[in-house]
Amino acid sequence: MATQSLYRRYRPRRFAELKGQEHVVRALREAVRTGREGQAYLFSGPRGTGKTTTARILAKVLNCTAPVDGEPCCECESCVSVERGTSYDVHELDAASNNSVEDVRSLIDKVSLATPGRHKVYILDEVHMLGPGASAALLKVLEEPPPHVVFVLATTDPQRLKDTIRSRTQHLQFHLLPSDTLAEHLRWVADDAGIDIDPSVIDAALEQGGGSARDSLSALELLAATGGDVSDHIDLDEFVAAFTDSDTGRALAAVAHAVSMGHDPRTLTEHLLRHLRNLFLSLMAPELVQVRHDRLDELASLARGLGAAGLVRSMERLGQALVEMRFAPDPRIMLEISLVQLTRDDSGDDTASLLARLERLERAVRDGSPRAAEPAAPVDPETGKAVLGGRARRSSEPKATPPAATKETASPTTPAEAPPTENGPEATTAAPAPNASEAPLDLRRVIEVWDASVRASLKPLVRALFSAGEFVAFDPPSTARFRAPNPAHGARCAAHLSEVAAALGRAVGSEVNIVLDDAPEAPTTAASPAEEITEEPVDPAELVDVPPSDVPTAVDSITRAFPGAQVVERTD
Numbered sequence: 001m002a003t004q005s006l007y008r009r010y011r012p013r014r015f016a017e018l019k020g021q022e023h024v025v026r027a028l029r030e031a032v033r034t035g036r037e038g039q040a041y042l043f044s045g046p047r048g049t050g051k052t053t054t055a056r057i058l059a060k061v062l063n064c065t066a067p068v069d070g071e072p073c074c075e076c077e078s079c080v081s082v083e084r085g086t087s088y089d090v091h092e093l094d095a096a097s098n099n100s101v102e103d104v105r106s107l108i109d110k111v112s113l114a115t116p117g118r119h120k121v122y123i124l125d126e127v128h129m130l131g132p133g134a135s136a137a138l139l140k141v142l143e144e145p146p147p148h149v150v151f152v153l154a155t156t157d158p159q160r161l162k163d164t165i166r167s168r169t170q171h172l173q174f175h176l177l178p179s180d181t182l183a184e185h186l187r188w189v190a191d192d193a194g195i196d197i198d199p200s201v202i203d204a205a206l207e208q209g210g211g212s213a214r215d216s217l218s219a220l221e222l223l224a225a226t227g228g229d230v231s232d233h234i235d236l237d238e239f240v241a242a243f244t245d246s247d248t249g250r251a252l253a254a255v256a257h258a259v260s261m262g263h264d265p266r267t268l269t270e271h272l273l274r275h276l277r278n279l280f281l282s283l284m285a286p287e288l289v290q291v292r293h294d295r296l297d298e299l300a301s302l303a304r305g306l307g308a309a310g311l312v313r314s315m316e317r318l319g320q321a322l323v324e325m326r327f328a329p330d331p332r333i334m335l336e337i338s339l340v341q342l343t344r345d346d347s348g349d350d351t352a353s354l355l356a357r358l359e360r361l362e363r364a365v366r367d368g369s370p371r372a373a374e375p376a377a378p379v380d381p382e383t384g385k386a387v388l389g390g391r392a393r394r395s396s397e398p399k400a401t402p403p404a405a406t407k408e409t410a411s412p413t414t415p416a417e418a419p420p421t422e423n424g425p426e427a428t429t430a431a432p433a434p435n436a437s438e439a440p441l442d443l444r445r446v447i448e449v450w451d452a453s454v455r456a457s458l459k460p461l462v463r464a465l466f467s468a469g470e471f472v473a474f475d476p477p478s479t480a481r482f483r484a485p486n487p488a489h490g491a492r493c494a495a496h497l498s499e500v501a502a503a504l505g506r507a508v509g510s511e512v513n514i515v516l517d518d519a520p521e522a523p524t525t526a527a528s529p530a531e532e533i534t535e536e537p538v539d540p541a542e543l544v545d546v547p548p549s550d551v552p553t554a555v556d557s558i559t560r561a562f563p564g565a566q567v568v569e570r571t572d
């Protein structure tokens with residue numbers, strides 16, 4: 001392996017080499033080309049999307065002796081010194097660690113020592129971390145910047161910046177890269193660096209990188225360093241399955257396995273959080289998920305198993321574990337405690353675990369599964385201890401049998417050819433496969449056919465969209481009412497109604513209409529027993545309050561839910 005990291009080695013040197021930030025590149029190149037560059041820019045966006053790199057390219061081109069069409073030559077003395085970090089024209093301040101008034105003052109003092117005819121570029125990274133005094137000092141110089149000075153303020157969190165500062169800047173937003181762009185880039189880098197790797201390594205790096213070019217390249221490098229062997233890659237689905245099945249032993253076995261392969265608990269937790277977030281997004285906004293497209297329906301199916309409330313609760317709990325790890329002598333214990341809590345939600349009395357239990361009950365009732373009544377972890381009858389061994393036991397569980405295809409379903413997406421998406425007891429206890437020639441159509445039958453074959457036959461995106469909602473009623477003779485989790489989601493489902501209705505119609509052997517039902521209180525016509533139970537209101541008196549100190553603020557929850565974010569103490 002090269003001694004220089006891939007990220008540094010393939011860091012863009014010109015605007016044209018920046019990936020996925022075309023709008024930023026266009027604005028800056030045009031400004032430089034016409035000599036109308038601003039005096040203060042605000043670059044905002046997630047980490048690893050190229051903010052600082054772009055600031056350095058801007059600094060380079062502004063002082064380049066031979067710029068071409070808004071791009072630096074990268075060969076003149078000035079360009080080379082900026083690249084080496086030895087230029088007197090570029091000053092960088094990391095506001096996360098240098099956020100006092102003094103730090104900003106000493107930076108600003110340099111502003112007045114400018115060399116005539118040259119541009120001084122001041123890059124303030126993580127500028128939202130500046131204390132109030134330092135912010136005031138910065139604001140003062142932004143109000144009347146000397147003509148030869150350009151400020152670039154970079155931040156992952158522009159909302160935390162004072163309005164007065166923000167309003168004095170040109171704000172350019174950096175985006176996470178679309179997975180296809182990033183995949184292409186990773187392939188190109190691997191090829192150029194002479195790293196011979198399997199395509200699955202690119203997929204793994206993509207998933208771990210979460211849309212950040214820097215993180216994806218680091219992941220690629222790490223995977224390549226281990227010989228590109230993805231069998232070393234942690235199976236995060238195993239954890240999700242353990243949460244879904246409330247299987248503590250399986251979750252702990254998965255930790256032990258990952259640690260034995262050399263993964264440290266903190267990184268493992270971060271990866272797991274990111275995976276859970278992808279699962280959550282696969283239900284709520286599939287287009288935002290950073291995975292290759294054919295994996296999307298796998299994710300949606302996993303996500304459906306755990307449920308939205310379960311996913312949110314897992315993200316919150318693991319996010320909290322990450323914070324706790326900073327002070328814990330053994331981070332693995334913090335992870336294991338969270339996993340025990342997450343797989344034994346019958347012991348929690350916070351609203352999140354109540355919700356998760358409720359959601360699991362609802363799902364079990366709807367699917368006719370007896371599992372909700374079972375103890376959390378299976379016990380070995382001989383030893384009386386919890387059974388470990390995740391995957392091994394999973395394979396011994398009965399598999400769902402795909403329903404027999406009826407004549408009408410002989411289409412390119414024949415449901416019988418689709419892999420069974422439900423495994424475990426629910427599927428085997430479900431009613432027998434539908435038969436097109438019997439029984440008048442009703443809600444129960446629609447749900448049966450839907451679960452047994454129609455959902456699996458849909459295109460991944462449509463399937464993911466519809467997996468987040470459910471059929472709630474049936475109006476004879478042929479109208480099924482589908483309820484999305486919220487109106488915005490419903491609007492996205494609406495675009496695919498006819499396609500889904502056609503698939504459903506083919507499966508039941510007669511024409512079916514689907515209408516969106518967005519009023520939760522709407523009276524339902526063909527109430528089945530299952531439905532009556534799922535509609536039963538929760539008695540608020542039965543819910544237990546969490547002690548006030550444990551209630552996370554909105555910022556806490558968001559920080560925890562999104563692994564790219566960092567929790568940082570303010571010093572002021």
Ligand SMILES: [Zn+2]
Nearest residue numbers: 064073076079
């Ligand atoms: Zn140059």
